[in-house]
Amino acid sequence: MAPQIYVCVTCRSAGEPDTEPRPGMLLAEATEQAAAGTDVIVRRLRCLAKCTRGRSVAMRCNGSWTYIFGGLDTADAGALVEGATLLAGASDGILPWRERPDVLKRNLIARVPPIDFMESDL
């Protein structure tokens, strides 16, 4: 499976006026543009239920951990695509810490293991 970025298109930042297009939709469009010509698939969806830290995305590949980021800006679209490409190349399914763009360190909300993940020693 190609790396996928799910972008919440209903997101607005706290305190922002409720204008159209929503900031989340603008982030989706910017990410789609940044992903053009790459293997990264950008999918729009409604609501990752993380509205208090809005403009949010989830990112994953086949067999990888899923990463959830929040508090994003349209200027972060390139970093998202860069991160998804990094994740696709990670044989252990974990987004490398050092190499990832700074915004993917600062704005990480949570990560979730792949289906049927088991720690080997717990």
Next chain:
Amino acid sequence: MAPQIYVCVTCRSAGEPDTEPRPGMLLAEATEQAAAGTDVIVRRLRCLAKCTRGRSVAMRCNGSWTYIFGGLDTADAGALVEGATLLAGASDGILPWRERPDVLKRNLIARVPPIDFMESDL
């Protein structure tokens, strides 16, 4: 796939002294006890990268959305198992809002769609 609850066993709450066993491990044990005799599978893991809102779990079933909760207490173990059972019974893969225990409303951090999810009209 039976409903699964992943419990971070390395979690401690912000400001708590770093004692052993970690609060996350205690939550894992309480959840395992609450799940005894049910279909719910409890898996221990290290770090969902959500340390600022610690004692955290992820929950999902086959084909369902994945739900991430934080700021939990061992007293919430029963509610986690109840929620996982609700999710397993949800034909649309979405944890019902009304019926879910209150802590699964208040302490929701994010939700992530199933693999290859596509909004039908976006």
